[in-house]
Amino acid sequence: MPVIEVERLNVWMQAGDGRIIHAVKNANLSLGNGGQLAIIGESGSGKSTLLMALLGLLPPNASVSGRVVVNGVDVLEGPEAALAGLRWREVAMVFQASSNPLSPVHMIGQQLTRLLVFHGFDPKRAKARMRELLDMVRLPTACEQLYPHQLSGGMRQRVVIAFALACRPKILLADEPTTALDPIVQAEIIELILALRQSLDLALVLVSHDLALVGRMQGDLAVMLAGEIVEYGPVNQLMTKPTHEHLRTLLAALPDFGLVEEPA
Numbered sequence: 001m002p003v004i005e006v007e008r009l010n011v012w013m014q015a016g017d018g019r020i021i022h023a024v025k026n027a028n029l030s031l032g033n034g035g036q037l038a039i040i041g042e043s044g045s046g047k048s049t050l051l052m053a054l055l056g057l058l059p060p061n062a063s064v065s066g067r068v069v070v071n072g073v074d075v076l077e078g079p080e081a082a083l084a085g086l087r088w089r090e091v092a093m094v095f096q097a098s099s100n101p102l103s104p105v106h107m108i109g110q111q112l113t114r115l116l117v118f119h120g121f122d123p124k125r126a127k128a129r130m131r132e133l134l135d136m137v138r139l140p141t142a143c144e145q146l147y148p149h150q151l152s153g154g155m156r157q158r159v160v161i162a163f164a165l166a167c168r169p170k171i172l173l174a175d176e177p178t179t180a181l182d183p184i185v186q187a188e189i190i191e192l193i194l195a196l197r198q199s200l201d202l203a204l205v206l207v208s209h210d211l212a213l214v215g216r217m218q219g220d221l222a223v224m225l226a227g228e229i230v231e232y233g234p235v236n237q238l239m240t241k242p243t244h245e246h247l248r249t250l251l252a253a254l255p256d257f258g259l260v261e262e263p264a
């Protein structure tokens with residue numbers, strides 16, 4: 001049974017000037033337990049709006065139609081209590097590096113322990129779990145005694161991933177988790193996310209505007225353009241045989257993926 005099912009999802013946003021923007025157009029997606037889906041598309045193509053719809057976190061100026069079922073919960077129709085049980089416990093989200101949720105005035109270990117206690121962890125066990133989480137994201141134990149500003153951008157993003165995994169979610173949504181990081185660090189963070197997906201058997205939705213970063217993933221790829229999913233299928237198949245002009249253009253811009261033109 002899929003853990004994420006999106007059927008004919010439409011999202012309209014009312015802009016400040018009264019214009020209506022059709023941010024997501026008739027989207028259909030499905031992701032199985034432990035599966036992985038990369039979503040790519042240029043800025044403004046509707047990627048974040050689609051992810052927010054999965055968590056039932058669309059802003060008040062949004063109107064929506066269609067069906068979104070996540071881990072058995074009808075996100076658009078279901079009661080708020082069911083949604084609250086879903087968020088962070090079953091589905092966690094990592095946002096882009098520049099918008100990290102860390103408090104500047106508390107040490108990393110303290111913040112993570114506090115989060116665990118907030119989510120119902122026994123305070124005596126929370127510290128051990130905090131260390132386990134830092135270890136999972138491959139940060140040295142010494143980091144627990146540091147403040148966010150004492151970490152590099154990549155290390156901070158590892159902490160953010162540790163936060164997301166605190167409640168042992170089944171599904172991880174990552175919205176451009178490496179934007180604003182150096183290229184080498186970007187690749188390391190993606191590699192970490194993919195390794196964690198495998199070891200924790202997470203279902204993963206990874207959003208990026210960078211095809212070079214996600215083009216080597218397993219699983220499915222959805223390409224968004226102006227709110228529409230214009231291409232959707234197994235990554236390896238689409239990377240070699242794109243059907244839509246937009247993906248062909250994106251691929252042509254990647255030095256490593258130079259498309260071999262098939263004879264007409």
Ligand SMILES: Nc1ncnc2c1ncn2[C@@H]1O[C@H](COP(=O)(O)OP(=O)(O)O)[C@@H](O)[C@H]1O
Nearest residue numbers: 013014015021023043044045046047048049059
């Ligand atoms: N809160 C909002 N209010 C009004 N318009 C929005 C809001 N969020 C996004 N949009 C619009 O919806 C479209 C899709 O945006 P978004 O989902 O953020 O794209 P992406 O994540 O692919 O860059 C854009 O035209 C954007 O301007």
Ligand SMILES: [Mg+2]
Nearest residue numbers: 047048049175
């Ligand atoms: Mg976005």
